[in-house]
Amino acid sequence: MGLKPATNPDVEAVAIELSIDGKSVAAKDGVSLYDVISSTGTIIPAMCYHYTFDPFGSCGMCLVMQEGKKSPVRSCTAKATAGMIIRTKGDDLFQARKKAVEKHLSVHPLDCPVCDADGHCELQDMAFQHGVTNLANAKQKLIPEDTRSPVLDFNMNRCIACAECINVCKDVLMIDALQFMKKGGFNQVVPKGDLALSCEFCGDCLAVCPVGAITNKFSKYLYKPWQMKKTTTTCNYCGDGCQMYLETKDAEVVRVTSPLSWENKWGDRADTAKGHGGLCVRGRFGFEYIDSPARVKQPLLRKGNQLVETPWLETMHQVVEQFSEIRRKHGPDAIAGLITARCTNEELYLFQKLMRTGFRTNHLDSSARYGHLNFVHASRHALGIGRSPNDWEDLTKANAIVLIGSNITETNPLTAVRIKEAIRVYHAQVVVIDSAITNMAKLASHPVLINPGTEGLVIDGLVKATLELGLIDEDTTRKHPKAFEALKAAVAHVSLEQVAARTGMSVNALKDTAAIFAEAPRSIILCAEGIVRQSDGYQNVLKLIDLAWITGKLGQPGCGVSTVTEEPNEQGAVDMGVAPEFLPGQASFNDQTARDRFAKAWDVTLPAAGSGANLVEILNGCKSGQIRALYVIGENPLATLPASMEVRAALDRLELLVVQDPFLTDTARMAHAVLPACTFAEKDGTFTNLEGRVLRVREALDPVGESLPDWHIMTAMANALGCQWEYESSNDIQAEIMKLLPGYYNLGQPRKVVPTMDRYLSHDYTPHVAARYRAAAPSDSKPQRPYGLLMGQILYHSGKMSTEAPGLIKIVPNTGRLRMNPQDMERLAVGDGATVRITSDRGSLQVAVQPDQSVAPQTCFFPEHFNEPPLKDLMSVHVDPTTGVPSFKQTHVTIEKA
Ligand code: SF4
Ligand code: SF4
Numbered sequence: 001m002g003l004k005p006a007t008n009p010d011v012e013a014v015a016i017e018l019s020i021d022g023k024s025v026a027a028k029d030g031v032s033l034y035d036v037i038s039s040t041g042t043i044i045p046a047m048c049y050h051y052t053f054d055p056f057g058s059c060g061m062c063l064v065m066q067e068g069k070k071s072p073v074r075s076c077t078a079k080a081t082a083g084m085i086i087r088t089k090g091d092d093l094f095q096a097r098k099k100a101v102e103k104h105l106s107v108h109p110l111d112c113p114v115c116d117a118d119g120h121c122e123l124q125d126m127a128f129q130h131g132v133t134n135l136a137n138a139k140q141k142l143i144p145e146d147t148r149s150p151v152l153d154f155n156m157n158r159c160i161a162c163a164e165c166i167n168v169c170k171d172v173l174m175i176d177a178l179q180f181m182k183k184g185g186f187n188q189v190v191p192k193g194d195l196a197l198s199c200e201f202c203g204d205c206l207a208v209c210p211v212g213a214i215t216n217k218f219s220k221y222l223y224k225p226w227q228m229k230k231t232t233t234t235c236n237y238c239g240d241g242c243q244m245y246l247e248t249k250d251a252e253v254v255r256v257t258s259p260l261s262w263e264n265k266w267g268d269r270a271d272t273a274k275g276h277g278g279l280c281v282r283g284r285f286g287f288e289y290i291d292s293p294a295r296v297k298q299p300l301l302r303k304g305n306q307l308v309e310t311p312w313l314e315t316m317h318q319v320v321e322q323f324s325e326i327r328r329k330h331g332p333d334a335i336a337g338l339i340t341a342r343c344t345n346e347e348l349y350l351f352q353k354l355m356r357t358g359f360r361t362n363h364l365d366s367s368a369r370y371g372h373l374n375f376v377h378a379s380r381h382a383l384g385i386g387r388s389p390n391d392w393e394d395l396t397k398a399n400a401i402v403l404i405g406s407n408i409t410e411t412n413p414l415t416a417v418r419i420k421e422a423i424r425v426y427h428a429q430v431v432v433i434d435s436a437i438t439n440m441a442k443l444a445s446h447p448v449l450i451n452p453g454t455e456g457l458v459i460d461g462l463v464k465a466t467l468e469l470g471l472i473d474e475d476t477t478r479k480h481p482k483a484f485e486a487l488k489a490a491v492a493h494v495s496l497e498q499v500a501a502r503t504g505m506s507v508n509a510l511k512d513t514a515a516i517f518a519e520a521p522r523s524i525i526l527c528a529e530g531i532v533r534q535s536d537g538y539q540n541v542l543k544l545i546d547l548a549w550i551t552g553k554l555g556q557p558g559c560g561v562s563t564v565t566e567e568p569n570e571q572g573a574v575d576m577g578v579a580p581e582f583l584p585g586q587a588s589f590n591d592q593t594a595r596d597r598f599a600k601a602w603d604v605t606l607p608a609a610g611s612g613a614n615l616v617e618i619l620n621g622c623k624s625g626q627i628r629a630l631y632v633i634g635e636n637p638l639a640t641l642p643a644s645m646e647v648r649a650a651l652d653r654l655e656l657l658v659v660q661d662p663f664l665t666d667t668a669r670m671a672h673a674v675l676p677a678c679t680f681a682e683k684d685g686t687f688t689n690l691e692g693r694v695l696r697v698r699e700a701l702d703p704v705g706e707s708l709p710d711w712h713i714m715t716a717m718a719n720a721l722g723c724q725w726e727y728e729s730s731n732d733i734q735a736e737i738m739k740l741l742p743g744y745y746n747l748g749q750p751r752k753v754v755p756t757m758d759r760y761l762s763h764d765y766t767p768h769v770a771a772r773y774r775a776a777a778p779s780d781s782k783p784q785r786p787y788g789l790l791m792g793q794i795l796y797h798s799g800k801m802s803t804e805a806p807g808l809i810k811i812v813p814n815t816g817r818l819r820m821n822p823q824d825m826e827r828l829a830v831g832d833g834a835t836v837r838i839t840s841d842r843g844s845l846q847v848a849v850q851p852d853q854s855v856a857p858q859t860c861f862f863p864e865h866f867n868e869p870p871l872k873d874l875m876s877v878h879v880d881p882t883t884g885v886p887s888f889k890q891t892h893v894t895i896e897k898a
């Protein structure tokens with residue numbers, strides 16, 4: 001509808017005054033009159049309005065009287081103008097609104113007893129509020145239900161044609177999967193083209209539908225709203241940290257709902273910059289793993305070749321005995337531990353404390369090692385901050401965003417929605433640099449397709465283009481002339497033409513991107529898996545920081561170099577010190593002052609400074625026999641890492657492998673003991689999201705079977721090892737963290753971080769800067785294998801956990817097929833489902849193929865969530881020498897028709 005400036009709350013507009021119910025009210029010229037009325041605290045009925053998108057004006061409920069007009073006007077689509085005199089109350093308005101309700105009800109079935117929205121329906125509420133009692137003339141539409149979608153059913157008999165579903169999908173999500181279509185004499189909502197719904201299945205249309213016209217397939221007919229317990233918690237799938245309501249009935253999760261709902265339609269449009277309250281498909285429909293029959297419900301102990309259900313006491317007794325025996329015989333360094341960043345902060349804190357004070361070893365790591373630590377180390381080294389400096393509001397209100405190596409709709413869908421709002425509402429210039437044709441590239445002002453694995457070279461080109469075009473912030477660079485000279489010398493050999501030839505990004509695109517980034521007052525670089533999970537990730541983040549430094553974008557409001565976290569608590573894992581190099585609060589493990597502080601607080605002697613092994617070193621230690629016992633919480637290295645890492649051989653050599661997990665993973669199947677752990681739905685705690693916000697996780701269900709929260713199991717283990725821990729709840733652990741890290745629990749608000757570069761630029765920069773630009777030296781060598789094989793995340797899954805959620809598997813099962821660009825398939829003369837042989841330096845296997853338009857020519861893609869066939873085993877592993885991050889998501893392959 002485009003009511004400006006209702007669309008962009010930051011647009012300058014003339015200040016006006018108007019009269020509402022006899023009171024003078026200040027407003028901006030041209031905004032929705034409905035918003036002005038709401039801002040005075042007067043809420044009038046509105047069934048087709050929602051503050052997250054532009055007014056539509058179909059329901060006829062928001063009627064007001066405007067002086068000078070004979071009939072009531074629809075306030076949502078009316079623009080506020082100076083001097084308007086408005087009345088919002090009165091019997092005439094009540095009767096007019098009542099008529100509108102009667103009109104809707106006259107074509108609405110009265111099937112409330114079997115409608116999922118019964119008791120949670122705006123039409124019911126409106127009929128009740130307006131005393132609509134004469135329903136004798138109601139006509140039936142008799143429209144067959146559309147059940148073609150895997151997650152949503154459309155019952156158009158109940159639709160009131162408010163278009164909220166269409167508008168949220170088009171305006172907020174920029175997906176535009178729904179439309180009105182005249183069918184059978186009625187305006188019906190249908191998936192575009194009246195085909196089966198093909199979209200991102202986020203369910204936001206379901207959330208905003210004020211009646212029961214769109215229903216959730218998973219919970220239909222299972223409940224009445226008042227029978228359910230609603231628990232507010234934080235999603236466990238990705239680092240966006242969306243707030244959600246887990247709705248449970250008895251011991252079952254029935255559905256997941258979101259803060260976004262038709263019920264919260266009154267809000268300030270400016271607030272959507274912080275998020276619109278929706279969820280993605282994983283959050284909304286991926287909950288069934290929680291009470292899956294496949295959950296491990298009792299401890300398992302290996303007896304011969306079998307894992308046998310065993311009581312907790314006996315299992316723990318044996319586990320602790322064996323750990324103690326190994327420590328006695330071989331010392332604490334024979335023990336190591338790995339934990340997933342899906343655990344809460346309190347559990348992550350406890351894990352490192354258990355390893356360091358219970359087992360007395362510093363061999364410990366988390367899944368943040370798979371990439372996030374590249375960002376953390378680079379950002380800490382250069383800027384002194386170990387996380388992203390920008391929050392969602394910064395992203396939404398940025399004038400320019402350079403998204404490099406990030407298929408963000410797939411990994412962090414709600415952060416992606418912030419970028420969509422930046423594009424649509426705030427008109428940001430967005431450059432998407434990626435080797436896949438990403439969803440965001442299709443919406444961006446500047447989509448740039450590059451050759452796989454050339455992100456680092458692109459950054460060289462951007463730095464060079466910035467220097468060549470003189471896009472330098474003199475005030476910033478003048479303070480560190482030596483460092484600036486060193487950077488210029490480091491990129492002296494870089495030729496934009498050569499970068500263009502090798503990366504596929506034209507010289508003009510390099511220059512345009514450099515100019516867009518440098519010239520916008522608020523610009524952000526967002527780098528993700530294509531940088532931090534690839535080799536040279538650490539150096540490439542440092543190069544992005546170089547780019548932001550010379551353009552004066554560090555420390556400026558709304559600017560910076562940021563990243564996203566794929567798992568929900570990767571940031572928390574680093575902050576809680578789950579890495580051999582960090583104590584809690586990201587204090588260096590070797591820093592004597594920090595060591596003294598924690599040793600005193602924990603009343604122990606810490607493992608020696610300089611000791612400790614990270615993920616790859618731990619696995620190598622297992623392989624060599626130096627590490628004899630491994631405690632694995634929620635991690636599954638066997639399914640995650642390629643065969644060349646020889647994880648099976650490493651685990652096979654262990655005298656004791658203890659796996660604590662809600663599921664019997666591939667790694668758990670090899671274990672000597674499996675301890676059943678709860679999911680996030682069965683425990684309390686907190687996650688730290690990608691903005692640095694600490695968010696509450698709340699227990700919605702009793703633990704399934706005999707499973708226990710990870711913190712509970714660790715406390716029992718520590719006490720059996722001789723520690724004297726008295727934690728009775730997650731709150732007790734939180735209280736301890738609060739004392740050690742004052743200010744960490746900023747519940748709800750991201751803490752602002754300020755970069756400091758002076759030390760880095762004055763001391764450490766000049767000798768090292770040249771090394772990171774060496775890769776750009778000219779090279780004539782072409783890869784012997786012409787295709788790039790990429791493995792990565794897809795929207796419908798997250799790690800391996802989502803594969804236990806039937807709802808998500810129903811949407812995207814493992815087809816076992818390699819995704820290829822249709823042109824390449826044509827060139828190879830292979831059709832959909834045909835088999836090819838794919839060969840890398842690491843091996844060869846046969847796999848079926850399927851066309852995928854989002855896969856760029858000369859590349860192919862396989863989702864990392866699936867191991868059948870084991871495409872990951874074609875990957876080589878490169879370990880970053882500075883950060884220990886293993887990268888294994890990309891390689892070169894040949895593909896032939898089998
Ligand atoms: S589920 Fe999401 S993407 Fe699909 S139609 Fe509804 S709002 Fe649009
Ligand atoms: S399906 Fe629901 S949200 Fe969509 S137009 Fe109908 S009533 Fe409105």
Ligand code: SF4
Nearest residue numbers: 235237238242280283
């Ligand atoms: S975006 Fe991430 S946190 Fe939000 S609902 Fe989806 S998976 Fe969960």
Ligand code: FES
Nearest residue numbers: 046057059060076
């Ligand atoms: S809210 Fe204004 S017409 Fe529906």
